[in-house]
Amino acid sequence: MTMTQTEFSAWCSRGVHFLDGATGSMLRAAGMPAGVCSETWVLAHPQTLLDLQKAYLAAGSEIIYAPTFGANRVLLGHHDLQKEVRSLNRELVQLGREAVGTGALLAGDMTTTGQPVTPGDDDAYAELLDIYREQAEALLLAGVDLFAVETMMGVTECMAAIEAIRSLCDTAILCTLSVYSDGKCYFDGSAEEAAEILPGLGADAVGINCSSGPDQMGSVVRMMKSAAPQTPIAAKPNAGLPTITETGKAVYSMGPEDFVRHMRALKEDGASLLGGCCGTTPEFIRGLQALR
Numbered sequence: 001m002t003m004t005q006t007e008f009s010a011w012c013s014r015g016v017h018f019l020d021g022a023t024g025s026m027l028r029a030a031g032m033p034a035g036v037c038s039e040t041w042v043l044a045h046p047q048t049l050l051d052l053q054k055a056y057l058a059a060g061s062e063i064i065y066a067p068t069f070g071a072n073r074v075l076l077g078h079h080d081l082q083k084e085v086r087s088l089n090r091e092l093v094q095l096g097r098e099a100v101g102t103g104a105l106l107a108g109d110m111t112t113t114g115q116p117v118t119p120g121d122d123d124a125y126a127e128l129l130d131i132y133r134e135q136a137e138a139l140l141l142a143g144v145d146l147f148a149v150e151t152m153m154g155v156t157e158c159m160a161a162i163e164a165i166r167s168l169c170d171t172a173i174l175c176t177l178s179v180y181s182d183g184k185c186y187f188d189g190s191a192e193e194a195a196e197i198l199p200g201l202g203a204d205a206v207g208i209n210c211s212s213g214p215d216q217m218g219s220v221v222r223m224m225k226s227a228a229p230q231t232p233i234a235a236k237p238n239a240g241l242p243t244i245t246e247t248g249k250a251v252y253s254m255g256p257e258d259f260v261r262h263m264r265a266l267k268e269d270g271a272s273l274l275g276g277c278c279g280t281t282p283e284f285i286r287g288l289q290a291l292r
Helices: 006-012 022-027 040-043 045-059 072-078 083-099 122-141 156-168 191-201 218-227 256-269 283-292
Strands: 063-065 105-109 144-153 173-177 205-210 231-236 242-244 251-252 271-274
Touching: 006 072, 022 040, 022 045, 040 045, 040 083, 040 191, 045 063, 045 083, 045 283, 072 083, 072 242, 083 105, 083 122, 105 122, 122 173, 122 218, 144 205, 156 173, 156 191, 173 191, 173 231, 191 205, 191 218, 191 283, 205 218, 218 231, 218 242, 218 256, 251 283, 256 271
Parallel strands: 063 105, 105 144, 144 173, 173 205, 205 231, 231 271
Antiparallel strands: 242 251
């Protein structure tokens, strides 16, 4: 069921809602090797993804992200798959739909290309717009319910992704960035600027994901809520800070109980779309249900 901007606004007004948790770190824990194309690995190991997303559904996730995170032509190009944008997005959305059915909203997941665009560079912006429009159109045709633009590194690329989607439809957009602890973006702009600018361009919710644990996000959430008091704010933090073992495995510092305790504080700071990123599991999302 595609959710329009108006429908999403009404849905968000009913209170707190729950996103899913980590996908990438869970896939790696299930055996996905480092450095592979996660999109094609998922299609080669569909049961792993199905089991994970069904677990998030059972834990209470109301929005689950389709495994299309890196399925834009720039990131796929690292694996010589840049011509497979439409087919890969279609197959991955179909897999996500098989997992969640109508039990949750399925978000078309989009992210940074990893290539900074200097504000005012019209040619680079036009190219980025085309990259995002290509993936957004593929996701729309595949039947996503809304868009999740996440782990964005700068305000300019957020603007391009939102503009690309809005050129195609009025489907709801949730846009989250990864930022430094002071709210500055890795590329350009800040979380505060994003909250000020992006809703006017067509983002229906804004927020932060990844970046840090929930204990480090409070000031940024408050900053974004102050800048956009009428816009839902999303918080999708990591399970604390990772420690890398001798075998290269990331072990995160925070368990579900501490995570939920800090997420309660983020809710009080103004976040109303709550989920998890790296290191979180279905148990973390299950714990968040206490914040309803």
